Amino acid sequence: MSTSSSDKIEAGDPATDPHSTAGRGAPPRGTRRRLSRTLGPRSFGPVNWLGLWSLYLKEVRRFWNVATQTVAAPVITTLLFLAIFTLALGRSVETVHGIPFAQFLAPGLIMMSMVQNSFANTSSSLVISKIQGNIIDVLMPPINSTEFVTAYAAAGMTRGIVVGLSVGIVMAFFVPVEIAHLWAVVFFAAAASMMLASIGMIAGIWADKFDHMAAITNFVITPFAFLSGTFYSIERLPAPFYEIAHFNPFFYMIDGFRYGFIGQSDTSPWLGVGVMVMMNAILLTVAWRMVERGWKLKA
Amino acid sequence: MTQPVPPSGTPQTRRFGPVNWLGVQALLARELIREWRFFGPSILGPALQASLFAAVFRLAAGDHVPNLGGLSFFEFLAPGLILAAVMQRAFQSTAYTIMFDKLEASLSDLIGAPMSAAEVLAGWLISATAISFLIGVTVALAMIFFGLGVPVYPLLALYFALTAILLFAAIGVISAIVSTKWDGLSGKETFMLVPLVFLSGTFFPVDSVPEGIWRTLFQLNPIVYYVDGFRYAVTGTAATDVVTAMIVACAATLTLIAIAHTMLRTGYKLKA
Numbered sequence: 001m002s003t004s005s006s007d008k009i010e011a012g013d014p015a016t017d018p019h020s021t022a023g024r025g026a027p028p029r030g031t032r033r034r035l036s037r038t039l040g041p042r043s044f045g046p047v048n049w050l051g052l053w054s055l056y057l058k059e060v061r062r063f064w065n066v067a068t069q070t071v072a073a074p075v076i077t078t079l080l081f082l083a084i085f086t087l088a089l090g091r092s093v094e095t096v097h098g099i100p101f102a103q104f105l106a107p108g109l110i111m112m113s114m115v116q117n118s119f120a121n122t123s124s125s126l127v128i129s130k131i132q133g134n135i136i137d138v139l140m141p142p143i144n145s146t147e148f149v150t151a152y153a154a155a156g157m158t159r160g161i162v163v164g165l166s167v168g169i170v171m172a173f174f175v176p177v178e179i180a181h182l183w184a185v186v187f188f189a190a191a192a193s194m195m196l197a198s199i200g201m202i203a204g205i206w207a208d209k210f211d212h213m214a215a216i217t218n219f220v221i222t223p224f225a226f227l228s229g230t231f232y233s234i235e236r237l238p239a240p241f242y243e244i245a246h247f248n249p250f251f252y253m254i255d256g257f258r259y260g261f262i263g264q265s266d267t268s269p270w271l272g273v274g275v276m277v278m279m280n281a282i283l284l285t286v287a288w289r290m291v292e293r294g295w296k297l298k299a
Numbered sequence: 300m301t302q303p304v305p306p307s308g309t310p311q312t313r314r315f316g317p318v319n320w321l322g323v324q325a326l327l328a329r330e331l332i333r334e335w336r337f338f339g340p341s342i343l344g345p346a347l348q349a350s351l352f353a354a355v356f357r358l359a360a361g362d363h364v365p366n367l368g369g370l371s372f373f374e375f376l377a378p379g380l381i382l383a384a385v386m387q388r389a390f391q392s393t394a395y396t397i398m399f400d401k402l403e404a405s406l407s408d409l410i411g412a413p414m415s416a417a418e419v420l421a422g423w424l425i426s427a428t429a430i431s432f433l434i435g436v437t438v439a440l441a442m443i444f445f446g447l448g449v450p451v452y453p454l455l456a457l458y459f460a461l462t463a464i465l466l467f468a469a470i471g472v473i474s475a476i477v478s479t480k481w482d483g484l485s486g487k488e489t490f491m492l493v494p495l496v497f498l499s500g501t502f503f504p505v506d507s508v509p510e511g512i513w514r515t516l517f518q519l520n521p522i523v524y525y526v527d528g529f530r531y532a533v534t535g536t537a538a539t540d541v542v543t544a545m546i547v548a549c550a551a552t553l554t555l556i557a558i559a560h561t562m563l564r565t566g567y568k569l570k571a
């Protein structure tokens with residue numbers, strides 16, 4: 001915590017720092033120039049790396065402090081899903097795409113836990129900050145919109161990936177987890193958590209109350225995540241829904257991620273890559289525009 | 300110090316008979332209003348959640364029809380979904396409000412009121428029952444919309460629903476009293492309660508659990524009896540004996556209510 005800007009200014013300021021040698025007698029050579037620089041506004045290059053890093057760390061520590069709720073809880077919930085689905089359907093649905101049902105299910109569940117947690121991280125952080133009023137601490141410092149969005153998105157991704165990794169590791173004890181295409185696993189994990197972190201940011205900026213947040217989670221995120229092929233191959237869907245499913249971006253992330261594990265997918269993973277890149281570009285731009293204009297954030 | 304003589308007509312210490320009806324009524328009204336504010340906006344959430352589960356299970360099962368003792372997969376699933384939603388809400392209903400009061404220190408208003416432990420507990424349990432019942436009805440309507448038939452034995456269904464609600468409302472009271480922080484409460488919910496509910500045969504029949512230690516553990520979970528009894532009442536088919544289920548349900552609920560009552564009476568973690 002000692003790296004905040006006010007500490008740095010005070011350390012060299014003779015008026016507030018009694019231990020400073022700067023105020024007593026002649027300053028050593030070179031001190032004056034350094035002093036004048038520390039007393040002025042902090043200058044940094046085109047990117048405020050310190051600010052970006054501090055905001056990112058703050059966001060990561062926020063969820064890490066309550067890791068039981070933010071990491072362990074999703075792991076347990078996902079394992080429960082694995083248990084109930086394999087117990088309920090394991091005997092009747094033996095294979096999907098020629099893969100044992102549990103192995104088909106596992107990547108979808110990992111992805112579902114990742115997207116839910118990336119979304120939860122950015123959205124809950126912003127809503128809590130807005131309600132408690134400490135959002136101002138993030139808006140005041142010399143952090144521009146790009147840095148703001150980058151830090152929040154990166155922290156959301158971090159939580160998503162930490163949860164996904166934990167779920168994957170724990171699941172490996174129960175279900176054989178094999179990776180067929182590592183690039184797809186890495187790409188879709190990163191892209192999906194980035195996408196949901198951006199949606200979380202947009203939702204968090206929009207929402208005024210926890211109720212709004214709960215409504216989005218219940219009525220938007222959960223249905224999309226549930227109905228996008230986590231639990232079944234979309235070939236099962238009847239006529240209109242099969243086509244509609246292809247307009248659901250969540251379908252591509254789960255399908256692509258699963259392709260990384262079992263080497264088979266409902267559509268081409270490259271189409272998924274395209275959809276993910278496009279969605280991320282659009283959503284990050286929207287989030288950036290919101291922060292830039294200060295919509296619902298600044299007076 | 301001499302007490303000034305109150306002018307005539309000023310109320311003396313309020314008197315009441317063996318039961319402080321006014322107190323119970325006031326607490327109940329307060330809890331119901333608060334429940335509505337707390338949960339009102341999310342009243343349709345559980346119904347949507349249950350519909351999603353139903354849809355997903357149906358799609359995942361596809362043409363394969365698991366052998367569920369003559370029931371279609373949906374008929375098997377729907378009663379479990381209703382009861383799971385009701386049980387979770389009953390727990391949240393008492394646990395969240397008590398935890399909130401406790402942390403805001405407004406629980407002392409209730410402890411200081413001339414109400415016995417039984418009266419306070421009754422206020423909490425009745426309000427939780429009301430809201431959970433409402434949730435149960437919304438979920439049931441959604442399930443009926445998806446093709447669930449009307450309960451075969453409505454009174455029996457009511458019996459199992461009510462015992463389940465009271466059980467979880469009592470567990471909610473106990474959990475909130477024992478927990479010192481929100482973390483502790485949500486930990487109990489995620490790591491104990493939800494697993495108990497999800498692994499109680501809500502979604503799968505007993506005989507899909509592997510034989511041996513897992514099966515024994517599964518049958519030690521008392522919630523299995525509530526779910527199975529409720530399923531029997533709704534569909535007319537059960538895996539275990541219904542009379543046993545009724546007895547277990549009654550006994551477990553009464554035990555938990557008694558524990559909650561003892562905690563309230565002795566002021567465990569509530570009174571200094």
